[in-house]
Every structure is written in structure tokens, then in C-alpha cells.
Amino acid sequence: MCGRYAASRGPEDLAGVFEIEKWEPEEVLAPDYNVAPTKEVYAVLDRPLKDADSPKPVRQLRKLKWGLVPSWSKTPEGGARMINARAETVHEKPSYRRAFSTRRCIIPADGYYEWVTAKDERELEVEGKKKRQRKQPYFVLPADGSVFAMAGLYEFWRDRTLPDDHPLAWWVTCSVITTEAETTPLAVSPAEGPHTLAEIHPRMPLMLTPDRWDSWLDPARTDPDELRELLAPPPTGLMRAYPVSTAVSNVRNNGPELLTELEGPEEGTLF
Secondary structure, eight states, X not given: OXXXXXXXXXXXXXXXXXXXXXXXXXXXXXXXXXXXXXXXXXXXXXXXXXXXXXXXXXXXXXXXXXXXXXXXXXXXXXXXXXXXXXXXXXXXXXXXXXXXXXXXXXXXXXXXXXXXXXXXXXXXXXXXXXXXXXEEEEEEEETTOOOEEEEEEEEEEEOTTSOTTOTTSEEEEEEEEEEEOOOSOOSBOOXXXXXXXXXXXXXXXXXXXXXXXXXXXXXXOOOHHHHHHTTSOOOSSOEEEEEOOGGGGSTTOOSGGGGOOOSSOOTTEEO
């Protein structure tokens, strides 16, 4: 899954990476090292500009709310639960299939956080035979330090309780697509702990390599079968993971120190 990630790059950096043509200065976000559901996040998308003479899609960097609210939803309350869409079923789920067809985006990140506990400890917890222990967080990122381009979807939702000209009348929300975690060795593994992403968690955000960006963002591509081909996992051996402070477990903590690599799991945590 993807329940927390870091995003420190600003519009200037992202514009160069993704060839952004349009972004609004008033939508600039501060670096966020502990991005949590319902926060505003950056998303890259191809869409015609509002009130433009040309219908040609323009690559934009937009500020969206993380937690997708379907257009047909009566209220936005379920958005916090819809932060992830599974690659295996995204084309058929009512909440996602329309967005999958024409409203796809890339959600840029430095990497994502995931928490683990040892397999035997998890089994004991499930059986109710052991008190739940603190989980050790790991930060997962591209081994070469490049932008982690997460496949995403976005959707529009109209708040009918507000007039058309109200600035909050329209919500634009998004969701991260996830896939099965890699079972092959990481490009760089910690000395202690997991050596594959699957040992950390069975799911991971779907990372899009640059050769898929244009096809994924193209709103003219609507055939579900062709789009599903773009959901194939990226080549293995591109990722690394390392333990970080349990301070990241508290959403109120936010700063570059959360990305500091530890020599090993923190005392009192499990792997």
C-alpha cells in the first residue's frame, strides 16, 4: 500500500523532470516529508486549460487532495479511505474505472514509508497471543535518487451545498495505484532487516518509468486493455530501502530529519 510518503521537490525541479508547461504560483506547496492522506499534494496531468481556445491537452502541475472522491459520491467523507487503487482491479471498480479511462496522473515523490514487523510476531498478534509491538518504518526510494513517479488517478467532485462561484465548490482529488511488492533483491539492502520489498509489505506504489509517462498521461488513450498494459510492474532492481526513525509514525512530525538513514532498526522495534 501507500499510506505515507515524502515529497520535497518544488515546481521548478518537477517542471524540468516532467516537462511541465503550466503551473500556478499560488498552488506552490512547501516541502513535505510526511505526506499523509487528505493532504494537498502535487500531481502531473495532461488536460486542456480552462477557457483556452485550443482543446489540446497541456501538461500541468496541479495541487490535489489525496483521497479520491468519486464524482457521483453524495459526500466527500469517504475520500480519506480511497488513497490507494489496486492495479489488478482499478479498471473495473466503480469508484475508479471512469478516472482510469480518462483522468490519469503521476504523483511525484522522493519515496514512500512502510512499516514492518517480523513474520512470527505478526502471527502471534493475529492469534492474540502477544501485545502489539512498535513497527519499524523503512523509507523506500529509487536507488539512483531520481523522482519516484507514482501512477495515480484524479477525479472532480462538486459540492452542491455551495454556489458555482465559490472557491471550494469543486474538489479535485487523487489516489495512488498500488501493485504487488517486488520479491527480487533490492538494489541496496540494509545490513539488518528486509532484502526485498515484499519482506516489508505485500503491496507497493506502482512506479512508472519515464518511457511510460506520456502514454499514461495521454487522456486520448481510453482503451482499458491498452491502459492495463501500462500497469505492468517496472523492471526489478531499481529500488533501495533503509530504516528511519519511528518519529515518522506521528503525522505531526515533519522535516528532512525523517529521511535520515539509521544503521539498523530502532531499539524496541521489530523486524
